[in-house]
Amino acid sequence: MSKTGMERLKELEKDVYKCIHCKACRFAYSGEPDRKGIGEFTGKQGTVLYEGMVDACPAGIEHGWEAFWNAGKIWIARSILSGDLEFTEEVRDVIMPCITCGQCAAQCENKIRTVDIIEALRAACKEAGVPMIERHQLVERLTKELNNPYGGKAEERFKWAKDAGLEKYIDNKGAKIGYYVGCTASYRQIEIAIATCKIFEDLGIDFTLIRDEVCCGSPFFRVGAVDTAQELMNKNIEAFKGLEFAFFSCAGCYKTFTNDYPKWMEGGKLPFKTMHAFELVSRLITAEKIKFKPNKELKGKVVTYHDPCHLGRHMALEMEQEIIAESKNLMMDSRKIRQVINEWYEVPRIVLRQLEQDVGIKFTEMYRIKLDSFCCGAGGGVRAGYAEFSLKTSSLRLDEANAIGADIITTECPFCWRNLYDANEQFGHGLTVYGLLEMIDTFKLLDIKEKPTLEEILKMKE
Numbered sequence: 001m002s003k004t005g006m007e008r009l010k011e012l013e014k015d016v017y018k019c020i021h022c023k024a025c026r027f028a029y030s031g032e033p034d035r036k037g038i039g040e041f042t043g044k045q046g047t048v049l050y051e052g053m054v055d056a057c058p059a060g061i062e063h064g065w066e067a068f069w070n071a072g073k074i075w076i077a078r079s080i081l082s083g084d085l086e087f088t089e090e091v092r093d094v095i096m097p098c099i100t101c102g103q104c105a106a107q108c109e110n111k112i113r114t115v116d117i118i119e120a121l122r123a124a125c126k127e128a129g130v131p132m133i134e135r136h137q138l139v140e141r142l143t144k145e146l147n148n149p150y151g152g153k154a155e156e157r158f159k160w161a162k163d164a165g166l167e168k169y170i171d172n173k174g175a176k177i178g179y180y181v182g183c184t185a186s187y188r189q190i191e192i193a194i195a196t197c198k199i200f201e202d203l204g205i206d207f208t209l210i211r212d213e214v215c216c217g218s219p220f221f222r223v224g225a226v227d228t229a230q231e232l233m234n235k236n237i238e239a240f241k242g243l244e245f246a247f248f249s250c251a252g253c254y255k256t257f258t259n260d261y262p263k264w265m266e267g268g269k270l271p272f273k274t275m276h277a278f279e280l281v282s283r284l285i286t287a288e289k290i291k292f293k294p295n296k297e298l299k300g301k302v303v304t305y306h307d308p309c310h311l312g313r314h315m316a317l318e319m320e321q322e323i324i325a326e327s328k329n330l331m332m333d334s335r336k337i338r339q340v341i342n343e344w345y346e347v348p349r350i351v352l353r354q355l356e357q358d359v360g361i362k363f364t365e366m367y368r369i370k371l372d373s374f375c376c377g378a379g380g381g382v383r384a385g386y387a388e389f390s391l392k393t394s395s396l397r398l399d400e401a402n403a404i405g406a407d408i409i410t411t412e413c414p415f416c417w418r419n420l421y422d423a424n425e426q427f428g429h430g431l432t433v434y435g436l437l438e439m440i441d442t443f444k445l446l447d448i449k450e451k452p453t454l455e456e457i458l459k460m461k462e
């Protein structure tokens with residue numbers, strides 16, 4: 001299944017030539033264009049939030065000139081394919097500061113797979129002998145040595161579990177359900193890992209943490225170091241192969257296992273099912289097995305939700321591409337695409353509406369949501385490679401939370417959490433940042449009416 005970046009770019013040639021350079025991918029609509037007053041709001045960096053269409057490509061907003069917007073990158077891909085341009089460090093420095101957020105793919109009416117093109121371009125650039133930027137080289141070196149990009153010792157990957165009294169779940173023999181924690185929740189945002197385990201424990205789920213889990217490889221698929229990504233993928237598949245079901249609490253890890261691994265692995269099919277943990281909570285609410293308890297501290301708080309790009313847009317666009325690939329009449333199937341995407345974006349909102357009903361929070365959506373959601377700035381190797389740009393982008397997202405008077409911003413990804421938290425501190429947005437499950441665990445909100453059986457869980461995602 002291993003293909004070079006140039007081979008992948010050639011496979012995407014039709015997409016590249018479908019680009020008419022209209023630049024519609026530069027903008028995204030507000031989710032509620034008739035909402036009044038938001039045009040008067042000025043953000044921390046002096047940005048005024050408008051009603052209607054606004055710039056939505058973080059790379060273009062940051063650099064401001066043609067090549068950095070998506071349309072410019074597609075033009076670079078076309079020039080590489082036609083032989084009019086060669087890979088150089090200058091080309092690398094234009095195609096790398098892109099968060100691979102997929103906003104451009106979501107906005108493109110021609111359904112061009114822009115992120116696939118950008119990732120193939122980056123891999124081809126590296127294969128052409130152009131070195132990765134130093135920060136990415138460092139992250140790759142650390143991961144090759146220690147199996148994680150943070151420089152944490154392998155034996156300390158599950159230290160948080162031991163400290164939180166969850167040691168019995170490490171290599172819990174006989175469990176059919178696994179929890180892939182990922183590097184950020186293992187070495188940085190341990191609150192997310194602990195909350196996820198405690199919710200599983202409260203629900204009576206017999207699960208295992210796998211001692212041999214390693215980085216999912218997402219950063220390396222994104223920046224073009226595909227060999228490293230595949231090595232990590234193979235280690236994880238070997239470590240998790242005895243399980244029937246794997247849960248995730250990180251948007252990037254979930255997307256990488258679910259969407260990327262099958263494209264790169266032998267046989268093209270994972271030997272276990274995958275699900276993000278918040279989806280389990282959402283499904284149990286719908287099945288009326290769980291509710292939430294009232295909470296005085298949270299009552300009346302304005303709570304908003306940030307859709308992680310990897311969880312929302314990337315998964316949604318993959319579903320769209322699958323329908324397109326099988327469609328005999330795209331006009332007829334466009335309604336199905338809208339329905340499938342809407343259902344997917346409703347999953348976390350089911351949790352937030354139940355919290356509103358039971359706990360008394362005021363769930364309020366931000367200015368741009370769902371497919372039009374603005375990125376937190378962390379992905380695509382940008383947080384590691386271009387920290388200042390990454391945090392400025394995150395601050396723009398937090399402006400949208402401030403504009404609707406939010407007290408708390410929730411999300412379902414430890415990597416988004418980290419960037420939103422750091423930008424909140426640096427730019428003084430005055431918000432509280434929570435993972436959705438972290439908030440549920442911190443305030444002990446879970447009100448369990450009936451625990452799910454193992455069979456019920458294993459049948460999910462059929």
Ligand code: SF4
Binds near residue numbers: 107
């Ligand atoms: S990628 Fe799509 S929206 Fe963007 S310029 Fe090309 S055709 Fe237009």
Ligand code: SF4
Binds near residue numbers: 056060097098099
């Ligand atoms: S993936 Fe995101 S940052 Fe990259 S070009 Fe598209 S909209 Fe811009």
